[in-house]
Amino acid sequence: MPFDNVCKTLAEQYPVNFVRWLLGAEAGISDPVQVLKTELSLEPIRADAVTFLRLSSRILHLEFQTTPESEPPLPFRMLDYWVRLYRQHRCAITQIVLFLKPTESEALQVERFEAENTLHRYRVIRLWEQDPTPLLADPALLPLAVLARTDSPATLLQQVANQVSRIEDIGQQRNLSAYTQLLAGLRFEKETIQQVFRGTFMRESVIYQEIYQEGRQEGRQEGERSIILRVLTRRFGTVPPELQAQIQALSLPQLEALGEALLDFATLADLTTWLQTHQTI
Incomplete structure (x- = not known):
């Protein structure tokens, strides 16, 4: 686009x-x-x-x-x-x-x-001459904020990513994250954008933190599995039983790898593809 x-x-x-x-x-x-x-x-x-x-x-x-x-x-x-x-x-x-x-x-x-x-x-x-303050204060304007006036573009990009990650509506968060990353391409290298948003998206959101706090007490492996299932449910709705069963069979290292990978999933089809290539032999 x-x-x-x-x-x-x-x-x-x-x-x-x-x-x-x-x-x-x-x-x-x-x-x-x-x-x-x-x-x-x-x-x-x-x-x-x-x-x-x-x-x-x-x-x-x-x-x-x-x-x-x-x-x-x-x-x-x-x-x-x-x-x-x-x-x-x-x-x-x-x-x-x-x-x-x-x-x-x-x-x-x-x-x-x-x-x-x-x-x-x-x-x-x-x-690039505009004060970023009003843009940072309005979620709908966050994608434009990455192009606003600043002495430290990298700091501004991180501020915008942090604000996007705090949007509680997951659908709105995903859309605004995509728009922000697209417009950021006018000012930043692709690798920089990916690094900032991969490290920020979801992990600082209110929903992700709430789910993480609830799951961390359940034991490391079971807690990791619980977190993944809850995050998937929040992002994509009901997870089909066959996919849940495949996630249940994953080892702790595989669960940790899935926990990182799911930040880049756009649909449940991405989850299916990931599971097909990481099934326990």
Whole structure:
């Protein structure tokens, strides 16, 4: 998934969070925020990295960009979007371009379209200049926090990973972890991202710690088995009896290896594959 599409997905999954972050007191949210279709009137145009959020009396138009180069040029596109949106909805429109990655291009500083006596302005946010504090405080914005302003990128990445690991809803935690790791690729090497999230994911979460504390008193082997089964149940739901039986037959070293491996499992199919290659002979 391209980086700007990750941001579009986040904005459409968590529209209220983005509205509050970008508009603040101006938002005045009293009704649910509606995600509008990206097709506009006249000649249909559609942009993968564009999100339109409709409030009661305003539309928030978000444009996520990895680089400023585009055809037609971005300033003209912002004017074109504004005209089409206003023709269709006749309300106030706030347009914000969010650049994800710094470059040497002067186009990063452009915040308007100008031609003869036509002048159109929009806002530009360069994420690497943004204070990470409000992003770290909102789970929905954590994936963006890895790109925010910092004197120590590695420390910021660890902070974000720690925050993601504390999300109690396992489904939300897995999704936001994936989005965060994808966007972190704009700033960090793949090995660094994997190392930080492998060491943090699940192990510092409230649920994992609770399960671990309950199981550690049950004896080392039985406790390890209990922890694994409980974590699998929390992540994937009911574990089929045949898989439970295979886990019951594992030795302590195998259980410890499975305890490490399951942090990387995305589905029960990964567990099945692992067990097939680690069965006791």
